[in-house]
Amino acid sequence: MKPTPYSGLSRRAFLGQTAQGLGSLALTSLLRPSIAHAEASRGVLGAPHLPQKATRVIWLTMAGGPSQFETFDPKPKLAEMHGKPMPESLTKGQQLAQLQGQKLICYGPQHPFAKFGRNQTEICALFPHIGSVLDDVCLIRSMTTDAINHDPAHMFMNTGAQIPGRPSMGAWVTYGLGSDAKDLPGFVVLTSLGRGGQNQPIAARQWSSGFLPSRYQGVQLRAKGDPVLYLNNPGGISRESQGLDVHAINALNQQRQALVNDPEIATRITQYEMAFQMQASVPELMDVRGEDPRTLELYGCKPGDGSFAANCLLARRLAERGVRFIQLYHKDWDHHGGVKEGIEFKAQEIDRACMALITDLKQRGMFENTLIVWAGEFGRTPMSQSGTGRDHHNRSMTVWLAGGGIRGGMVYGSTDELGYSAVEDVTNVHDLHATMLNQLGIRHDAFTVKFQGLDARLSGVENPKVLTKILT
Helix, strand or coil: CCCCCCCCHHHHHHHHCCCCHHHHHHHHHHHCHHHHHHHHHCCCCCCCCCCCCCCEEEEEEECCCCCHHHCCCCCHHHHHCCCCECCHHHHCCCCCCCCCCCCCEECCCCCCEEEECCCCEEEECCCHHHHHCHHHEEEEEEEECCCCCHHHHHHHHHHCCCCCCCCCHHHHHHHHHCCCCCCCCCEEEEEECCCCCCCCCCCHHHHCCCCCCHHHCCEECCCCCCCCCCCCCCCCCCHHHHHHHHHHHHHHHHHHHHHHCCHHHHHHHHHHHHHHHHHHHHHHHHCCCCCCHHHHHHHCCCCCCCCHHHHHHHHHHHHHCCCCEEEEEECCCCCCCCHHHHHHHHHHHHHHHHHHHHHHHHHCCCCCCEEEEEECCCEEEEEEECCCEEEEECCCEEEEEECCCECCCEEECEECCCCCCEEECCEEHHHHHHHHHHHCCCCHHHCCEEECCEEECCCCCCCCCCCHHHEC
16 A cells, blocks of 8 residues: 555545634634544554554663673673684674774673573573563564764654655554544654763754654653643633634634645644644643552652653553653663763663563453563673773664564574674664564555655665564
8 A cells, every 4th residue: 555645635635615614623723622533543444454462662762872792792702802803704894883983892781681482581680570581571682773972863764664654653653554643643762861971962853743743743741840841721711712713713823725725734733623622631641649549659659750660650650641652762872981881870760660661451352452661772882991991882782672463572683792793694773663563453564655756665765574474
């Protein structure tokens, strides 16, 4: 199927020329949320191509590039080679970031590894909570990416291209499948700030809708303070009067839409409706005081503290409310120096929360149809930088997946004995996107949009593969 971004326009144009028009539809949707929900729940695909194993995605982004050597890829040979020159046979002619042209010295793992799960899989001992649910997790140790600097690497991981302007994966998914959320966006983004690394900025273009209609872009909710700026009505403005304002504005937009058939006007009408609904839904979402104290203890967070753990709890609450794609960014993984201490901080911030998210979803019967992905934008070098850190690296990294029809308790792929390159079941970001879409019931090669004369798709054109070995 090759949908176009504007496949809903003929219907909107027709409504704009009826006696009731979109202005009345807007007011009706404010008073009867079921109508707005029906509109929001439809994606351009109509029905999935394939049986759905997952109906939603929670993507945990470790922004900055986590080191696989201090997390999920044990390298005893690298430990043995610590302080010795890196073999030139591995690195000659290879692209490096800040280590280009410098003397390359092996830098062994800075923390011990321990065995977890029924298969006694080794991961860093700093992550015992993730270890406790490792039988639900598939580690991919052979992931590679095309980019080696932060912004293009984030773009590639999020959109399948290194240059801005392409739709993010969350936009693709909500465009194709719609959303089951009645009064929340279908694609929501949360960010948190950690300790022990460099606070690399995250640009809003990472969750852009690109050339798709802007209604599919991610909506960022702030974890501390007001979750959305200007969410509350000004003093003296009631919800009823605000609703009348929205109705009047949408009636004017409808008149213009009937003349010009502009997809962005249609988006504007929809977004006014959504903003009005969010004035009621977002405060309720963010208020976790009604959560069972045992749940808060499981995550180890305090309501409203803006932590990664609190955002994981919010991710579960968003998933319960039908949000299709939830992306969490946790910053400060960029350890050019001080990687030993930095990873200790990171483990304290994410280990328990990741376990809690998996455990909580399982307890609520949501784990099987929720696809969880944990990934940075690239990996780190097995060579030392500044004596205590690691440089960017795109030839090897570890990501993990859980739920949504993923085979738990397994390791897919491997790197060479020093961890410089993926050598077995080598995998690329495009393969990850293809697998994600497959689990959502979408054939990645049949989900395209015509853009600048070409059939654009999230999974790219390099013949990516679905990772069938990791699927149940």
